[in-house]
Amino acid sequence: MxxxxxxxxxxxxxxxxxxxxxxxxxxxxxxxxxxxxxxxxxxxxxxxxxxxxxxxxxSDVLSTTLTGLIEQLLDQLKQEAQQSVAQAHKTLLRERAAVHQQSAVLEARMRDLESQCSGLTLQLQAAQELTLQEQQQRQAVEVDNARMVQSLQDLQVRVRERDERIQSLEDMHQHARDGMEHYRQASKEQREQEQRRHETQTSQLQVEIRQLQQTLMIKQDELTQLNRDNARLVTEARQHQKDQHALEQLLALRDQALESAQSTLTDMEHTNDTLERQCQALRGEVAQFDEACTAQTQQVQNLQERLAEITDQLKLLAKVSPPENELAP
Structure with a gap:
């Protein structure tokens, strides 16, 4: 109380x-x-x-006002939610388009790299074929050099035989001259004729020697040309074999021809070494392009995985977010 x-x-x-x-x-x-x-x-x-x-x-006085304010807030929240969802959807669409574009660019780049790899493979095959041809030509040059050495040896034998014949003739001539000394006056005119004939033959031989020297110089130029262009080596070697009868008087120049052939072989060996180094360099470039292709492929896979994740997120967002007609006040 x-x-x-x-x-x-x-x-x-x-x-x-x-x-x-x-x-x-x-x-x-x-x-x-x-x-x-x-x-x-x-x-x-x-x-x-x-x-x-x-x-x-x-509460009785404020119930009506609060209800109106709450409805306005709910409408505003719905509009903001719809705008946020629409903005997020546009952003995801732009990201997906950018990912598709980047994926297309990477695929084009990968195709270009594959094309470059194919071109390099063809170049490597061509280089290998060229190396094989160079080896075959080198073997042919070695065979031709062996033939030339054998031909020079045959020429030496023939020259020695001719020298022996000349010496024998000179000995016979000396004996005949000594035996016929008392006929000198009587046979003077005949000896002069023989001497003139001998001089004529000597002049002819000198002319032939000069011609053979010129022929040898031409053949040396041809041999130098053969060193630069191996494709014509067989033809010029055959031509050289045809002209071997003219080399019988050129024993003094055999060493130069042999040295030139050896120089040719050395140049071809250097060329072969250069081609082998180029082949190794091409193999290295092919390996680098393979690595680049692998990296690009990995990047494309990563982008595809990212695209799949974004697609899953879009699907999940489409499932979670209500339709626009339901969100509209």
């Missing part, structure tokens, strides 16, 4: 006075406002009843 004449109306009056002064109507403040009279329990009960009544009144 309330004591000291305190009732709900008195407590309400004290509470309103505190609120008018801007003071919070706590139990102690109300009790002080009442002159420190009344039970705190009673004052607390009256305050709770007054607050309940005010809350009921406020």
């Amino acid at each position: 309330a004591r000291g004449g305190i009732n709900k109306a008195i407590v309400q009056k004290a509470r309103n006075a505190l609120l008018a002064r801007g003071i919070h109507p706590s139990i102690d403040a109300v009790r002080i406002e009442l002159g420190n009279t009344g039970s705190k329990t009673t004052i607390h009960r009256y305050l709770k009843e007054l607050e309940s009544v005010e809350q009921a009144i406020s």
Whole structure:
């Protein structure tokens, strides 16, 4: 029971006075406002009843306004959600288009690299064929050099035989001249004729020697040309064999021909070494292009995996996000 004449109306009056002064109507403040009279329990009960009544009144007045505000907020949230979803969808579409474009570029680049690899493979095969041809030509040159050496040896034998015949003739001539010395006066004219004939033959032989020297110089030029163009080596070697009868008087130049042939063989060996190095370099380039192709393939796979992830995310987003007609207010 309330004591000291305190009732709900008195407590309400004290509470309103505190609120008018801007003071919070706590139990102690109300009790002080009442002159420190009344039970705190009673004052607390009256305050709770007054607050309940005010809350009921406020809820009835504010329910309509709050409902409108909440509906407006819900509409605004729906619009913002729709805009966010649409923006995210556009962003994903742009990313997917960019990924498709990059994938197309990488595929084109990979096709170009495959084409380059095919071209390098063809070049390597051509270089190998060229190396094989060079080896075959080298073997042919070695065979021709062996034939030339054999021909020179045969010429040496024939020259020695001719020298022996000349020496024998000179010995016979000396013996005949010694035996016919006492006929010298009688046969002077005949000897002069023989001498002129011998000089004529000697002149003819000198002319033939000069012709053979010129022929040898021509053949040396042809041999040099053979070193530059191996394709004509067989033809010029055959021509050289046809002209071997003219080399019988050219024993002094056999060493030069042999040295020229050896120089040809050395040049071809250097050429072969150069081609082998080029082949090795081409193999290295092919290996590098293979590595580049592997890296590009890996990158394409990574992009495809990324594209698959983005596609899955789009599908998941399409499943999670409601249709636009449902989100519209």
